[in-house]
Amino acid sequence: MAIINAPLAGLQALSKGYRVAIIHDWLVVSGGAEKVLDALLQAFPHAEVFTTVYAMPQEERGRLAEHVVHTSWLQRLPRIRDHYRYYLPVMPKVMARFDLSRFDLVISSSHAVAKGVVTHSGQRHLCYCHTPMRYAWEMRDDYLRDARYPAPLSWCAERMLERLRRWDAATAAGVDHFVANSANVAGRIRRYYRRESSVIHPPVDLDAFPFDPSPRDDFYLAASRLVPYKRLDIVVEAFRDMPNKRLRVVGDGPERGRLEALAAGAENIEILGYQPRDVLRRLMTQARGFVFAADEDFGIMPLEAQAVGTPVLALGRGGALETVLGPEHGDAATGLFFADQCADSLRAGLDAFETLAIDPQACRRQAERFSTEQFWSRWQSLLTSSLS
Incomplete structure (x- = not known):
């Protein structure tokens, strides 16, 4: 007999009457943000996904293959998988061009530009914030140093990051509710956006990493x-x-x-x-x-x-x-x-x-303490209060 996952079933039932869009910055490699996205896709099985670039290797796509994925015009550029980060300065405008008018619930999974999508007053926009854009805020100097731009380009890069920082702060007003991935990030949201947030930690797939008490190597x-x-x-x-x-x-x-x-x-x-x-x-x-x-x-x-x-x-x-x-x-x-x-x-x-x-x-x-079940249970509580 199949085991029913109560938090997941409850979350799916709660969201069943809503048309859901999930916005993700870009889909190029599978990292921590993509593991969060995977858990969200399980919770919202009918959601459509919007992203600037979808160039993830086929073997890493997982549940994404079961969902409609909308991309931007950046997708058509040659070798975009290798060069997508160079297009960061235009990504705010790219995000703003997505038409989300037919959706009731918009969830942005954002560490860069996803939270900048445009929504209207009849929609709820929940932002799962992995971090405010690190390039524009606390990693600005590290980014410029590691890039090693020559003098004219370094000046242009500084101006670009200043514009991104202003845009990032301004678009926080378009989010109805922030969800931080940690208390650490909740502090940054408060500091940079002047907004409070709920904390829902990213999920750990305990089944994929089973406990093993065997003696360790050296x-x-x-x-x-x-x-x-x-x-x-x-x-x-x-x-x-x-x-x-x-x-x-x-x-x-x-x-x-x-x-x-x-x-x-x-x-x-x-x-x-x-x-x-x-x-x-x-x-x-x-x-x-x-x-x-x-x-x-x-x-x-x-x-x-x-x-x-x-x-x-x-x-x-x-x-x-x-x-x-x-x-x-x-x-x-x-x-x-x-x-x-x-x-x-x-x-x-x-x-x-x-x-x-x-x-x-x-x-x-x-x-x-950080299981996927805990992640879904906290999302269920959040949606119960946000959508009522």
């Missing part, structure tokens, strides 16, 4: 998209100077070449590139610990590691403070924080981490 795992702000460079630097500790890095992206150069000659470090989810899950299950050096909005991978029973060594900032429990929690501890975003601090953290005895069951219990 390597550490780091995994993410290989982009500058994830700071995999300090992880590689730390392990390069500790040849007695092994590191495996999973992921792909523009930082891969630099990380491989940093790891050159270090026999204890393996840069594995992109790996399918079953391989990633196996590595998480085998690893002694999961290393997370990003100042992240939320960060789903530390919870996936905890779901299989693997403790986490994380930077003590951002979303990790909401997902990892340090030694002060006693038997409920699931990891340890290092203080500063640098290799020296991470090395000291590793030494302290190896003195801890963390219960894998405690890691699993912590991950269960």
Whole structure:
């Protein structure tokens, strides 16, 4: 007999009488935001999806293949999958051109431009905010530094980011209710948009990351998209100077070449590139610990590691403070924080981490607090109050 998921069934029943549009910035790679989208698509099985670019590999599309997906004119440009970020300056106008007039409920899943869609007074616009646009706000200087534009282009980029910041703040008024993915992001919404928000954490697929109490191997795992702000460079630097500790890095992206150069000659470090989810899950299950050096909005991978029973060594900032429990929690501890975003601090953290005895069951219990069922249940409560 099929098991009925009560929160999901309740949410689907609640939304049944509404025509729903889900707006997503772009669909190019499968990351944390796309996992949230997948859970929303289960909850709203008749929803139509709107996005600037849909260039996700076929094997990563999952439930998207079951939904109508509307794209913008950017979709027709050559090699858009490789160059979509260069079109960020025009994306606000692209979003504004989507015609959503036939929908009752608009849900934007936004970390950049999705919340800027135009709605009218007869609609409800709920924004699930992964973060206010990081390029325009707190990562502005990092973006300009990493881009290394020559002088004339750097001036143009600064002006572009200023315009995006003004647009981002102004379009917050078009959202009826903000939902933040963490208390960390709720603080940014309050600071930048002057708006309050509900907090609904992203869901962890506990079935995809089953608990495994088997003895661990002697390597550490780091995994993410290989982009500058994830700071995999300090992880590689730390392990390069500790040849007695092994590191495996999973992921792909523009930082891969630099990380491989940093790891050159270090026999204890393996840069594995992109790996399918079953391989990633196996590595998480085998690893002694999961290393997370990003100042992240939320960060789903530390919870996936905890779901299989693997403790986490994380930077003590951002979303990790909401997902990892340090030694002060006693038997409920699931990891340890290092203080500063640098290799020296991470090395000291590793030494302290190896003195801890963390219960894998405690890691699993912590991950269960962020289950997909909890995500759907909180959405059901939100819609009950928002649509009544």
